Amino acid sequence: MLSQIPINLEKIDKKNLDAEILRVGIIAELDAVNLYEQMAAIAQDENIKKILLDIAKEEKTHVGEFQALLLNRDQEQVKEMVAGKEEVKEEVGE
Numbered sequence: 001m002l003s004q005i006p007i008n009l010e011k012i013d014k015k016n017l018d019a020e021i022l023r024v025g026i027i028a029e030l031d032a033v034n035l036y037e038q039m040a041a042i043a044q045d046e047n048i049k050k051i052l053l054d055i056a057k058e059e060k061t062h063v064g065e066f067q068a069l070l071l072n073r074d075q076e077q078v079k080e081m082v083a084g085k086e087e088v089k090e091e092v093g094e
Helices: 014-042 046-073 075-092
Strands: none
Touching: 014 046, 046 075
């Protein structure tokens, strides 16, 4: 994604706008986590690697913040997350 909103938020129904904004925030934070972890994996300087991994961890917290807000606003998302968890349990035992 790298700083590009994947959808045109102006075309979203106003009742769904906040949930879509939260989803875009989650996408952006996950993108940042991937970027920082990939850079940390190739960084030669241990201090740079350490900082990149620390920042990636902070971005994971941001994912959790956006997700908490989303789950408070989208009960279908809550239901489908539970269903997904059950499918994983059934299919692979985790």
